[in-house]
Amino acid sequence: MDNLEGCVALSLAAVFLVLAWTVFNWLWLRPKRLERHLRTQGFSGNSYRLLFGDIKENAAMMKEARSRPINLSDDITPRVTPFINHYVKNWGKRSFTWTGPTPMVNIMEPQLIKEILLKHVIFPKQKQNPLARLLISGLVSLEGQKWVKHRKIIRPAFSLDKLKHMLQAFDLCCGETISKWEKMVSSPSSMGWCEIDVWPDLEALTADAISRTAFGSNYEEGRRVFQLQKEQAVLAAESMRSIYIPGWRLLPTKNNKRMKAICREVEALLLDIINRRVKAMDAGDSCGNDLLGILLESNLKEIQEQGNDRKLGMSIEEVIEECKLFYFAGQETTSALLGWTLVLLSRHQDWQQRAREELFQLLGSDVMPSFDALTHLRVVHMILLEVLRLYPPIVALVRSVPEDVSVGGLLLPAGVKLFLPAILIHRDNEIWGDDANEFKPERFENGASQATNGQVAYFPFGWGPRICIGQNFALLEAKMAMAMILRRFWFELSPSYVHAPATVITLQPQYGAQLVLHKL
Numbered sequence: 001m002d003n004l005e006g007c008v009a010l011s012l013a014a015v016f017l018v019l020a021w022t023v024f025n026w027l028w029l030r031p032k033r034l035e036r037h038l039r040t041q042g043f044s045g046n047s048y049r050l051l052f053g054d055i056k057e058n059a060a061m062m063k064e065a066r067s068r069p070i071n072l073s074d075d076i077t078p079r080v081t082p083f084i085n086h087y088v089k090n091w092g093k094r095s096f097t098w099t100g101p102t103p104m105v106n107i108m109e110p111q112l113i114k115e116i117l118l119k120h121v122i123f124p125k126q127k128q129n130p131l132a133r134l135l136i137s138g139l140v141s142l143e144g145q146k147w148v149k150h151r152k153i154i155r156p157a158f159s160l161d162k163l164k165h166m167l168q169a170f171d172l173c174c175g176e177t178i179s180k181w182e183k184m185v186s187s188p189s190s191m192g193w194c195e196i197d198v199w200p201d202l203e204a205l206t207a208d209a210i211s212r213t214a215f216g217s218n219y220e221e222g223r224r225v226f227q228l229q230k231e232q233a234v235l236a237a238e239s240m241r242s243i244y245i246p247g248w249r250l251l252p253t254k255n256n257k258r259m260k261a262i263c264r265e266v267e268a269l270l271l272d273i274i275n276r277r278v279k280a281m282d283a284g285d286s287c288g289n290d291l292l293g294i295l296l297e298s299n300l301k302e303i304q305e306q307g308n309d310r311k312l313g314m315s316i317e318e319v320i321e322e323c324k325l326f327y328f329a330g331q332e333t334t335s336a337l338l339g340w341t342l343v344l345l346s347r348h349q350d351w352q353q354r355a356r357e358e359l360f361q362l363l364g365s366d367v368m369p370s371f372d373a374l375t376h377l378r379v380v381h382m383i384l385l386e387v388l389r390l391y392p393p394i395v396a397l398v399r400s401v402p403e404d405v406s407v408g409g410l411l412l413p414a415g416v417k418l419f420l421p422a423i424l425i426h427r428d429n430e431i432w433g434d435d436a437n438e439f440k441p442e443r444f445e446n447g448a449s450q451a452t453n454g455q456v457a458y459f460p461f462g463w464g465p466r467i468c469i470g471q472n473f474a475l476l477e478a479k480m481a482m483a484m485i486l487r488r489f490w491f492e493l494s495p496s497y498v499h500a501p502a503t504v505i506t507l508q509p510q511y512g513a514q515l516v517l518h519k520l
Contacts, residue, residue, distance in 0.1 A: 027051055030415065031101040037413045038096050038103060045087070045096040045103070053098025058083040066510065069500040072347055072493075075437045076501045077423055080395060084421055096416075104398075104417045108428070110455035112408045113420055116399055117456065117464035119407075123399040125466075126417055131239040131256070134263040135232045135505075138318070138325035139469065151469065153302050153314055154322060157294040158469050163476055164371045165289040169212040170480040171368050177205045178484055185489070185519045192519050195494045197512040198342055202335045203230075209477055210330040214323065215273055216290035222327075225269055229327050232262045233505050270320045278316075291326055295319065326470075332506045333393045334474045338481055339513050340391040341384060344439050346493040346515055351441060355379045356486045365487055374479045382441035384478055385448060388460035390439065393506040395423040397462060422459055423507075431457045489517045 031048045038045070046054060065082040077085040084106065087095055093108040107113055116123045124143045133141070139150045156162065180201065184194045211222030235255055277292060281300070287293035296319070303313035314322070345352040358379040363369055397420040401412050412418075427436045431452065432443070443451045452458050461468035468474075485491075493515060500510035 027101055031098075031103070034103050034413055034415055037411075038105065038416070041410055041412075043094050043096050043105060044091040046098065048098055048101070048103075051100060053100050053102075054083065055098070055100060058097070061086065066500075066502055069498045069511070072499045073437075074499075075427065076391070077427060080501050080503060080507065081421060081423060084396075084419070085424065088421075088424060097419075099417070102415070102417055104419045105412070107418050107420050108425055109408070110425075110431070110452075110457045112410075113425070113459075113463075114456040115407050116418060116420070117397075117459070117462070117466070120464060120466050122403075122405055123401065123418060126398045126400045129236075129239055131259060132236045134259045135229070135236040136321075136325050136328045138321040140325055140329070149302075149312075150314065150318070150322070153298045154295060154469060156298045157291045158473055160371075160472065162289065162294055163472060166213045166473075167369070167371060167374075167476075167480065170209055170477050171484075173205050173209040173212060174481050174484045176208070177201050177481075178488055181517055182488065182519065185517055193516055195496070195514060195516050197514045199335075199339050199509055199513040202338045202342075202513075203331070205481065206331045206335040206338070206477070209334070210327055212290075213473075214291040214326045214330070216288050216293065221269060221273060225266055225324075225327055226331060228262050228266050229324070229331075232259060232266075233328065233332070235259050235262075237504050266324060267320055270323050271316065274316060274319055274323070292323065295322065328505075329468070329470055330473065333468075333470070334477050336391070336393045336506045336508055337384065337387060337474065337478050339509055340507075341387045341478070341482065342485070342491065342515060343493065343497075343499075343509070343513055344387055344390070345383070346491050348439055349490075349492070351379075351383060351439075352486070352490065355383055355482070356490070359483055359487055363483065363487070369480060369483045371476075374476060374483065377479055377483070378445075379441070380479055380482055381475075382444045384475060384482075385444040385451075386439060386441040389426045389443075389458060390437075391501065391507055392422045392426060392460040394460075394462075395503055395507055396421045397459070420459075425457055426460075428457070431455065488520060490520060491515045491517050 027050060031053075035045075035048050061082040065079045070076065070079050084097070087097055088106060088108070093106065096103045096105045098104070107116060121144075125141060128137065128141050139147065139154060142150055181196060184190065184196060185192060187194070207223065207226035211226065215222045235258060238255065239259075274292065274296075277287075277296060281287055281296060287297040299313045299319070303310055306312035345355070358377060362373055362376060399418040399420070401414055401416050401418065403414045405412050405414075425431065429436045448458050456463055459467075461471040461474075497514040498511045501507055502510040
């Protein structure tokens with residue numbers, strides 16, 4: 001008996017020592033080893049601080065930056081990414097920060113960015129915080145053959161031929177918003193103008209557009225999904241700003257319980273819509289030209305080509321995740337683009353008028369823009385590209401280094417993260433010139449490649465093999481909205497507008513976008 005107790009005690013002691021060593025290595029030895037390696041490669045940064053690294057300093061600077069607005073002419077980077085902006089100014093472009101015990105290496109050289117984004121197998125996306133996965137996963141978070149399969153199945157939904165069929169939905173959604181604004185501007189008390197916070201209306205417009213284009217006649221049910229995903233985005237952003245402790249998601253905290261409840265409700269709503277569509281397809285009905293129908297049709301085709309093995313297609317659960325991604329990416333990106341475009345054109349009346357003149361010349365006053373007409377809007381296209389440069393929806397990309405690797409003459413150790421701050425690179429004077437912070441759409445007169453001299457210094461939708469599959473969708477919807485708005489109104493900033501760009505998940509106006517609309 002004594003021998004048995006002794007064996008148990010020794011086993012427990014061994015387990016404890018292994019756990020203690022694992023934790024000690026994770027919290028101290030490994031971070032310090034990575035730090036020494038990075039310094040030998042010429043990177044600078046703070047010394048590692050136990051467990052939290054730079055998180056507390058980052059959070060404090062973010063809180064202080066968000067407490068005060070800025071002028072429209074100011075560089076937005078000290079407000080949007082205050083810690084990284086401060087770090088690069090003090091430590092240089094080759095620097096690293098600490099997200100807990102993990103060093104995050106800043107990558108700001110276009111040639112390095114090109115290599116990293118091209119070699120997406122070597123530099124995969126970072127693993128998501130498990131709580132953030134409750135908001136979105138799907139294609140954006142997949143790697144390897146699973147990513148290849150999903151992208152192949154989803155790609156047809158975003159082909160130009162399919163996007164043409166979505167113009168009517170864009171037109172209908174934009175028309176409802178325009179009608180609302182026209183009633184407000186035309187009311188007897190308005191004198192032909194009125195002040196409107198356009199941000200909530202743009203969010204509703206793009207949510208309605210993604211609901212109609214994703215689910216066709218089921219768009220009313222889609223609106224509830226949008227409301228839930230919007231709440232989920234705020235909760236997910238909060239969880240991503242703190243260090244993730246393994247197992248934390250299992251604790252019954254208020255935020256954890258709410259995020260899981262939202263996830264269950266969203267998935268139940270989407271499952272009901274998808275099951276009804278699958279039953280209709282089984283009965284011989286058309287899949288439809290909405291995103292869900294095209295996705296299901298493409299998935300069925302892939303299964304049939306693989307010998308009717310359903311395991312080689314996407315499961316219903318995977319289709320649900322892709323639908324959640326449609327919602328979040330499709331709505332958030334386009335509403336942010338439209339919001340900042342209206343704000344910047346309010347300040348730059350010359351470009352507002354140039355865009356309006358182009359629209360009247362090509363379309364007249366009442367014609368619904370055709371696909372071909374939208375592709376010929378050079379001035380509007382230049383404006384949108386410049387807005388995306390100054391206000392990219394996703395302000396940075398993050399990549400992992402799972403194994404020791406050499407890139408651009410650097411030896412990067414396994415375990416570091418790579419931080420590609422689009423918002424800083426898009427405003428880098430060395431790349432764009434001394435007027436990098438100014439709104440100058442003429443930069444893109446000959447396209448993005450010419451504007452950057454062929455460098456990878458402009459990536460609002462990512463770049464390389466993993467460039468956003470919905471890029472054309474977002475730009476087409478934005479062009480349609482701008483074509484309709486500019487032919488009905490001219491607009492200027494309201495005296496009550498407060499310039500406060502801030503990130504939730506995407507870059508948004510923290511206090512809304514108050515404009516004065518004038519009827520043409």
